[in-house]
Amino acid sequence: MNKKFIKKKLLISITFALLSSQVNANKFEGLADTPPMGWNSWNTFACDINEDLIKEMADVMVSSGMKEAGYEYINLDDCWHGKRDKNGFIQVDSKRFPSGMKALSDYVHSKGLKIGIYSDAGDKTCGGKPGSNGFEYQDALQYARWDIDYLKYDWCNTENLNAEGAYRTMRDALASSKRPVVLSMCEWGDNKPWLWGKDIGHLWRTTGDIIDCWDCEVDHGTWSSWGIMRILDMQDGLRKYAGPGHWNDPDMMEVGNSMTVNEDRAHFSIWAMLASPLIAGNDLRKMTDEAKAILTNKNIIALNQDKLGVQAFKYKVAGDIEYWFKPLADKSWAMMILNRGDKDKEITFDWKEEQVVDEYFPIEGKKYKTNFSNSRYQITDLWNKKQTETTHKALSVKVPRHDVIVYRLDKIVVANKH
Ligand code: GLA
Numbered sequence: 001m002n003k004k005f006i007k008k009k010l011l012i013s014i015t016f017a018l019l020s021s022q023v024n025a026n027k028f029e030g031l032a033d034t035p036p037m038g039w040n041s042w043n044t045f046a047c048d049i050n051e052d053l054i055k056e057m058a059d060v061m062v063s064s065g066m067k068e069a070g071y072e073y074i075n076l077d078d079c080w081h082g083k084r085d086k087n088g089f090i091q092v093d094s095k096r097f098p099s100g101m102k103a104l105s106d107y108v109h110s111k112g113l114k115i116g117i118y119s120d121a122g123d124k125t126c127g128g129k130p131g132s133n134g135f136e137y138q139d140a141l142q143y144a145r146w147d148i149d150y151l152k153y154d155w156c157n158t159e160n161l162n163a164e165g166a167y168r169t170m171r172d173a174l175a176s177s178k179r180p181v182v183l184s185m186c187e188w189g190d191n192k193p194w195l196w197g198k199d200i201g202h203l204w205r206t207t208g209d210i211i212d213c214w215d216c217e218v219d220h221g222t223w224s225s226w227g228i229m230r231i232l233d234m235q236d237g238l239r240k241y242a243g244p245g246h247w248n249d250p251d252m253m254e255v256g257n258s259m260t261v262n263e264d265r266a267h268f269s270i271w272a273m274l275a276s277p278l279i280a281g282n283d284l285r286k287m288t289d290e291a292k293a294i295l296t297n298k299n300i301i302a303l304n305q306d307k308l309g310v311q312a313f314k315y316k317v318a319g320d321i322e323y324w325f326k327p328l329a330d331k332s333w334a335m336m337i338l339n340r341g342d343k344d345k346e347i348t349f350d351w352k353e354e355q356v357v358d359e360y361f362p363i364e365g366k367k368y369k370t371n372f373s374n375s376r377y378q379i380t381d382l383w384n385k386k387q388t389e390t391t392h393k394a395l396s397v398k399v400p401r402h403d404v405i406v407y408r409l410d411k412i413v414v415a416n417k418h
Contacts, residue, residue, distance in 0.1 A: 026172055026175045027183075027199055027200060027201070027202075028174070028180040028181065028183075028202075029245065031180055031181075031182045031202060032203065032244075032246075032247065033244045033245055034307065034309065035277045035304055036150070036182055036247075036277045036278075036279070037071045037072055037278045037301075037304075037305075038071055038072055038073025038114075038116065038277075038280070039057055039061060039071065039074055039279065039281070039284060040076075040077050040116070040152070040279045040280070041053070041075065043212075044281060044283050045283075046078075046079075047127050048079075049076060049077075049079060049080060049096065050096040050097065051097045051099055054104060054108070056285055057284050057285070058107065060284040061074065061111070061284060062112070062113070064284060064287070066280070066284070066296055067111075067112065067113060068296075069295070069296040069298055069301055070301055071278070071280070071295075072113060072114050073113070073114050073150050074113050074115055075116030075118070075150055075152065075279065076115075076117050076118055077152065078125050078126055078127040079127045079129055080092055080093060080097060081125070081129035081130055083130065084130055084135070088135060088138050089138055090135070090142055101117075101146040102145070102146045102147065105146050105147045105148065114149035115147070115148055115149055116149060116151065116152060116182070116184075117146075117148045117150070117151055117152075118152045119131065119132045119139060119151065119154070120132060120153065120157065120158075121153060121154070121155055121158050121187075122157030122159075123157050124156065125154060125156060125157075126154055126156035126157075131156075131157060132153075133158075133161070136169050136172075137173045137176060139173070140170070140174045140177040141177050143179070143181065144181075147179070148181060149179075150184065151170070151174065151183055151184065153167065153170055153183065153185060153186060153201075154186045155187035155190070163191035163193065164191070164200070167185050168200055171183055183201035183202055184202065184204075184205075184249065185197055185200065185201040185204040185205065185249075186205045186249075187204070187205065188207060188208050188209075189204075189206045189207055193205075194206070194238055194241035195241070198245075198246040201246070202245060202246060202247065203246070203247040203249040205250075205251060206234060206235060206248050207226060207231050207234045207250060208223055208225060209225040209251060210225065210226060210228075210231055210250070210251035211225040211254070212227075212254035213259070214228055214229060214259065215227045215228070215229040215230060215340070216230070217230060228254070228259075228263065228267045228270065231250045231251065232270055235274060236314075238311075239311035239313060239360060240360040242275055242309070242311050243309050243310070244307075244309040247275060247276065247277055248274065248311065249277050250271065250274060252279040252280070253267065253268065253280050253281050253282075254267065255280060255282060255291055255294055255295055256288065256291030256294075260402065261290045262402050262403035263402045264290070264291060264294050265294055265383060265403060265404060266338060266402060266403050266404045268294050268295065268297070268300065269300060269336055269338075269383075270336070270338070271304070272300045272304035272406075273312035273326050273334060273336050273406075275304060275309060275311045275326075276304070278304055280295055297383070299382040300382055300383075303326060303328070303334045303406075303408070306328045306334075308327060308363075310358070310363070312324045312325060312334065312336065313358060313359075313360070315356060319341070320343075320345065321338065321339055321340075321341075321345055321347055322338040322340065323335065324336040327358055327361065327368035328408075332408060333356070333370065333377070333408075334408055334409075335406070336404050336405070337349075337397070337399050339399040339400065339402065339404070340402070341402075342401050343401055344399070345398070345399050345401075346396065346398050347395075347396070347397060347399055348396045349394065349395040350395075351373075351392075351393075351395065352372060353372075353373075355369070355371045355372070355373075357369040375411055376390055376392055376412045377390060377409035377410060377411055377412060378390050378410045378411075378412055379395070379407050379409060380407060380408045380409075380410070381405065382406045382407065382408055383404075
């Protein structure tokens with residue numbers, strides 16, 4: 001290799017290092033070290049939103065105990081928009097939001113909550129409202145004037161756009177407005193955002209839209225919406241891309257909408273185990289006690305919010321039964337037994353024959369594994385809130401149809417005998 005060539009290579013590496021350090025500097029860090037938790041208007045209200053509705057949701061988020069359980073964001077989805085003013089600044093729909101977005105934002109903040117907004121990388125949003133294409137910096141500035149904390153950025157009407165470039169532009173625009181904003185990338189997994197999104201946004205949708213059914217596809221012609229089991233299966237292979245600050249997003253939840261209590265419990269547990277954002281999508285004002293109990297189960301939320309930030313993995317499949325494990329920061333494990341099928345099932349799990357190894361994580365050289373024949377764990381059932389057995393004898397339990405059992409496994413330290 002001659003000197004000139006070495007010099008050239010060095011120059012390229014330095015330029016690249018400088019460019020990539022700039023890239024990292026642009027994303028607001030520390031805003032989503034654990035998966036974001038909140039509420040979003042779309043799943044129940046679609047375009048039919050207004051300021052009173054949003055204020056009521058903020059009120060109920062506090063009075064229901066959801067805020068106390070960790071929910072933080074009140075997110076407006078599509079259709080809050082009016083027109084752009086003569087200088088190009090986006091305005092709210094003044095009929096639906098007569099007090100303006102700043103007043104709404106102040107109200108949400110006065111409740112100790114944060115507020116999110118929605119836009120689209122194309123010329124128009126999915127609901128036909130003005131998109132941000134060509135107005136990214138002005139929109140980011142407007143959101144900052146309104147004290148917005150979270151932006152869901154959609155992907156309708158983007159035929160000639162490059163996804164990575166478009167999301168990067170909005171990230172840079174938000175950075176230049178200086179107000180820390182969580183960037184939720186919503187391009188449905190079409191351009192594999194898990195491969196390039198880590199330095200751009202805090203979460204990225206992995207699938208098309210969710211719908212409140214256990215295992216269905218609803219065909220809308222050019223696109224489909226998907227039930228809980230379909231969305232779960234679409235997460236295969238993605239877990240290694242998620243971690244603190246950058247999460248896979250299997251969409252906002254349908255808990256409390258039309259599914260059975262068992263299905264809602266399973267749906268919520270799956271989202272918790274997948275370290276997915278927990279964004280409720282039901283009418284909080286009308287939720288049943290069962291739906292509230294599911295959404296505010298602090299033991300299940302703790303699995304989701306665990307500092308290690310590692311997604312669960314599918315350990316074993318036996319017919320309709322799936323066994324999932326999630327390593328936790330304090331060296332305990334979460335375990336979920338999912339019954340996808342239409343019949344209740346009695347299962348037996350002989351711990352002594354099982355060795356659980358998390359293949360994707362060595363994180364920083366650490367390997368997460370346990371061999372149940374050497375280590376003993378206390379088993380706590382997180383839905384029935386009781387400590388059952390330890391892992392010294394085989395587990396036998398009935399898992400109802402379309403439901404889960406979720407355990408926390410805490411290692412029992414045997415005292416040294418002297
Ligand atoms: C897309 C998104 C949904 C919702 C609608 C709004 O379909 O995936 O989550 O935001 O647009 O129009």
